[in-house]
Structures are given as structure tokens and as C-alpha cells.
Amino acid sequence: MTSVQAKGHTAPAPISETELALQGGWRVVVLNDPVNLMSYVVMVFRKVFGYEEARARRLMLEVHEQGRSVVWSGLREKAEAYAFTLQQWHLTAILEPDEAH
Amino acid sequence: MKRIEVKLSLPVVAPLLDVIRESSGELELSLAAPLTISDLDADFHGAWVDELLTAQNDEVRTLLALFDGEFFSDGVIAIDEKNAEPIVRACAAVRLGLRARQLHSLKEETLESGDVALAKLAEPVRRAFLCYLFLATLQELIIQHLDASIIES
Numbered sequence: 420m421t422s423v424q425a426k427g428h429t430a431p432a433p434i435s436e437t438e439l440a441l442q443g444g445w446r447v448v449v450l451n452d453p454v455n456l457m458s459y460v461v462m463v464f465r466k467v468f469g470y471e472e473a474r475a476r477r478l479m480l481e482v483h484e485q486g487r488s489v490v491w492s493g494l495r496e497k498a499e500a501y502a503f504t505l506q507q508w509h510l511t512a513i514l515e516p517d518e519a520h
Numbered sequence: 521m522k523r524i525e526v527k528l529s530l531p532v533v534a535p536l537l538d539v540i541r542e543s544s545g546e547l548e549l550s551l552a553a554p555l556t557i558s559d560l561d562a563d564f565h566g567a568w569v570d571e572l573l574t575a576q577n578d579e580v581r582t583l584l585a586l587f588d589g590e591f592f593s594d595g596v597i598a599i600d601e602k603n604a605e606p607i608v609r610a611c612a613a614v615r616l617g618l619r620a621r622q623l624h625s626l627k628e629e630t631l632e633s634g635d636v637a638l639a640k641l642a643e644p645v646r647r648a649f650l651c652y653l654f655l656a657t658l659q660e661l662i663i664q665h666l667d668a669s670i671i672e673s
Contacts (some may be wrong), residue, residue: 456656
């Protein structure tokens with residue numbers, strides 16, 4: 420997975436289920452906009468999250484067709500770092516508590 | 521280093537550059553995609569915005585540098601592995617800025633499809649829309665030829 424370059428953030432160690440349960444999970448949600456190209460969004464998902472082309476394309480289509488897509492979930496600190504990186508690419512991202520955890 | 525050179529029509533592109541420069545100027549103090557995470561600590565929020573704005577302005581400067589004096593002599597722009605990422609991001613920022621300020625009267629479906637009767641648009645909107653399409657074309661070229669270097673960098 421590619422590096423996340425948010426100020427004050429360092430890539431955290433892999434998350435255990437116990438750690439996630441204790442700290443609570445967060446979702447990174449990308450919202451649709453009518454401006455950014457589909458190919459651009461796919462490239463950003465591949466670049467930021469290291470996703471394969473097919474997964475990145477599926478998430479992009481979800482954003483396009485449903486207006487939003489959960490592109491990552493995990494610990495708050497890393498979710499913030501991803502949201503920051505997506506903003507650097509001029510995508511609109513929000514964070515939501517992951518109620519599954 | 522992988523590099524693409526694009527020969528542009530000076531009579532077509534030159535008039536669009538003023539619109540791109542104007543829109544770029546409007547982005548100096550505001551983010552193209554506003555920060556939407558509301559529950560950040562105020563200091564942290566401020567630091568994020570400052571850092572995002574600095575990066576956005578650097579990217580836009582890289583985009584504008586494509587159209588320097590040399591461009592006006594031969595109509596050629598060169599994009600390589602070094603400037604591809606800032607330029608593709610700057611194109612996104614300027615397109616978002618154009619949409620927010622000059623193209624807000626157009627429907628979302630129109631912006632997504634690019635299907636519009638140009639002759640029916642008022643002149644400032646028509647020029648802004650042509651810029652919007654031109655920057656999208658530039659993005660597509662970069663993604664088509666240089667996406668691997670961007671993803672792996």
C-alpha cells in the first residue's frame with residue numbers, strides 16, 4: 420500500500436481486531452462530484468490505497484451511481500490520514516463511525 | 521524518464537489561458553474541494569487547510585508553467601514523470617474552481633456528460649466550459665500515458 424502523507428500522521432502498525440474493538444472503527448467515505456473524471460478517481464484510489472484496478476473501478480462506480488462509497492475502514496488516526504490524502508487529490512471525503520465495530 | 525509532448529493549437533488554446541489563470545488566482549486562498557471533516561480539532565483543521573492550500577498552489581503553478589514563453593513559440597507542452605502528478609491534480613482543482621464560480625448555472629448531468637450546445641452559452645460561460653473540457657483532455661492524456669508512474673511514485 421502506498422504511503423499516506425498527512426501532517427502529524429505516521430503509518431500505524433497493522434490493526435488487531437481487539438485494538439479496533441477497543442478504539443472504535445471509522446469509515447472513509449468518498450462523495451460524488453460531477454467534475455472529477457472517472458479515470459482520475461480510479462487512479463487516485465489505486466495510488467492512495469494501493470487497490471487493484473478492478474476494486475478501484477468498483478468503488479468509483481459506487482461513488483458515481485450511489486453518490487458515496489466506503490473506500491476504507493479502520494482506526495481513526497489512519498482514516499484521518501487517508502481523508503487528508505484524498506483531499507490533496509481534490510476528492511471530497513468524510514469520516515463516519517463504523518458501527519460494525 | 522517517460523515523457524509526452526503535446527502539440528496544441530495556439531489560436532485555440534491561447535484565449536483559454538486567461539480563464540485558466542483567472543480561475544487559478546481565485547484558488548489561491550480557497551480549497552477547490554472544501555474540507556468536509558467537521559469534528560477535527562480547530563488547530564489541526566487549520567494546519568490541514570494551510571498544508572492543502574500550499575500544495576494546491578504549488579500544483580497550480582506547475583500547471584501554469586506549462587504555458588510559458590516557449591509554449592507561445594511552438595505550441596508544445598511537455599509532461600513527464602516529474603510534473604505529471606502536480607499537473608493532473610491542478611487540472612482537477614481548476615476544473616472544480618471553474619464549476620463553482622463560472623459554470624454553476626450548468627446542470628450536474630451536463631458537466632458529467634460534457635454534452636452542451638456551446639453556441640447557446642453566454643461568452644464567459646462558453647470560454648469557461650471550453651477550459652473545463654481542455655483540462656479534462658489534459659488529464660486524460662496524463663492518465664493514459666503516465667498513470668503507472670504516478671501510482672508507483
